[in-house]
Amino acid sequence: MTTLSVVIPAYNEEDGIAAIVERVLAIEPELPKYGVDALECIVVDDGSRDRTAEIVRRYVPRVRLIQQPNKGYGGALKTGFQAASGELLGFLDADSTYPPEYFPQMCRVALDGADLVIGSRMAGATSEMPLVRRIGNFIFANLLSLVAGVRISDSASGQRVIRREVLPILYPLPDTLDFTPAMSTRALHENLRMVEVPIPYKERSGRSKLSVVRDGLRFFKSIVWTALTYNPVRIFGGIGALLLLLSMLVMVLAFGLQAFGIDSVVSFPRLFGALVLAVAGVTLYTTGTSFSYIVALFHKRPIRQGMFGPRGNGRKIEKHYWWLGILAVLLGVALYVAAVAFDLTNPALQVSWFAPVVSALMVLTGVQLVSAWSLARVLAELSAREGLAARDLTGNSVSDVAANAESVRTAAVS
CATH class of the missing domain: 3.90.550.10 (Spore Coat Polysaccharide Biosynthesis Protein SpsA; Chain A)
Structure with a gap:
């Protein structure tokens, strides 16, 4: 009834x-x-x-x-x-x-x-x-x-x-x-x-x-x-992606004005603003992915896909953080070395500050990416721990919990 x-x-x-x-x-x-x-x-x-x-x-x-x-x-x-x-x-x-x-x-x-x-x-x-x-x-x-x-x-x-x-x-x-x-x-x-x-x-x-x-x-x-209690990367990632888009628009504006002769040189304040927006965008996106693993650990379920691809499917960008971060650090260091070698940090220059600042932002962004990758990997291991332990104790095929946990771990480390 x-x-x-x-x-x-x-x-x-x-x-x-x-x-x-x-x-x-x-x-x-x-x-x-x-x-x-x-x-x-x-x-x-x-x-x-x-x-x-x-x-x-x-x-x-x-x-x-x-x-x-x-x-x-x-x-x-x-x-x-x-x-x-x-x-x-x-x-x-x-x-x-x-x-x-x-x-x-x-x-x-x-x-x-x-x-x-x-x-x-x-x-x-x-x-x-x-x-x-x-x-x-x-x-x-x-x-x-x-x-x-x-x-x-x-x-x-x-x-x-x-x-x-x-x-x-x-x-x-x-x-x-x-x-x-x-x-x-x-x-x-x-x-x-x-x-x-x-x-x-x-x-x-x-x-x-x-x-x-x-x-x-x-x-x-x-x-x-x-x-946010379910899919933080969709909120943080959306804001981060918006900031990255604004960064690209400011960059295009800076070079566009110079190309059309409106500005005699590329505006360094605009370039600096674009870089700050880009760093903020990366920071927000990596924060969102880290929160997503924490949420997955709490809910004991696979993490949800972020801004790109269907939920639960597709490749996740966070598993590439480690090499992207290392690349950003190396490029930042290389930029500073080149700036010193070509005397671009000479105090007599009007924009002597620009190369060191860009270098520092790139290094900090790289450190952020590597840290986010490390945190995601640790949280993924913690998510998988209970299910994998149950599999080892019983000797049976992986249970639903273990399978879900393993998918979380694989997403971060593969």
């Missing part, structure tokens, strides 16, 4: 709570057609100071009412999930902006194998979302698609259906309004099957509790910080 438990978080919703409760209860006859046998409706009154709880009591026992001090949107949902008995957990807002009539369809998708079904307000259905929030949702959806490597259209939708057994994988989640983008980010990085179902969206009457600036910044931080 399959039960859908619908959780409705409510905070000062006396004007709309009755309408949404009645609409949720009205879907019960439709659910068996989609493979769901029973409906459980739970309203979590999150410290309301109006008549919300009083109105909900009229629907008891068809509706379960839970009252608690104000814990926030996410806190109310988690309370509802703890009390729910259904194999499928659904939720939506109390202001009738989301259509509970789409729950049967979403349940069918979940029963067909999806772990998380999201009612997408941005996937083509009629939407009354204000332009500012539509732009914000577009930005956050694309940010999540970028950091997770999977296309998603609505990262913050407040209508979802979750299979109960994946809830421990999704936790921990915040108590605040960024509950939904954090859930989306974690689900994608945990390789859960997430499916979007287009739904219509109706703007609430009255003032929204969502602050575009404050909650927008909270959503941004939630997506980025959650992604």
Whole structure:
């Protein structure tokens, strides 16, 4: 027997709570057609100071009412999930902006194998979302698609259906309004099957509790910080790659202006700025790869591919750090020796500082690369240790854990 438990978080919703409760209860006859046998409706009154709880009591026992001090949107949902008995957990807002009539369809998708079904307000259905929030949702959806490597259209939708057994994988989640983008980010990085179902969206009457600036910044931080706990190289690597691109653009600008006669000589300040950007880019990328091995050690799974190639496949640039680092050090030393030999460090020259500075930056970059390679190798060995020890003790073929660990080690040292 399959039960859908619908959780409705409510905070000062006396004007709309009755309408949404009645609409949720009205879907019960439709659910068996989609493979769901029973409906459980739970309203979590999150410290309301109006008549919300009083109105909900009229629907008891068809509706379960839970009252608690104000814990926030996410806190109310988690309370509802703890009390729910259904194999499928659904939720939506109390202001009738989301259509509970789409729950049967979403349940069918979940029963067909999806772990998380999201009612997408941005996937083509009629939407009354204000332009500012539509732009914000577009930005956050694309940010999540970028950091997770999977296309998603609505990262913050407040209508979802979750299979109960994946809830421990999704936790921990915040108590605040960024509950939904954090859930989306974690689900994608945990390789859960997430499916979007287009739904219509109706703007609430009255003032929204969502602050575009404050909650927008909270959503941004939630997506980025959650992604960092799974795939740091995608964040650091993206910023690092951007800095390297800027470095090349500044370099092209410096030589281009001289080639077209706009500057009589190549601008050394521009060249120096380009070098600093390049060093910063390399530093950020190597930091990201090092963090990725630490994350892999914590999660006990193979590391994720960085900015290039599919996740878990392809060649990883970090295994080349050692020779790239040594090459950078040798080139830096050679540059300084050549500068001294050709008297380019003569204090009488206007740019006598340039060659030593470039040499120092190259040496430091080389040291950074070799250090990052060494750290990746050590962390890879630690990741492989438990599985390989189990193989040696049992004498059997390598277990799944050992195989995963071995793939981590091989990625760093081969």
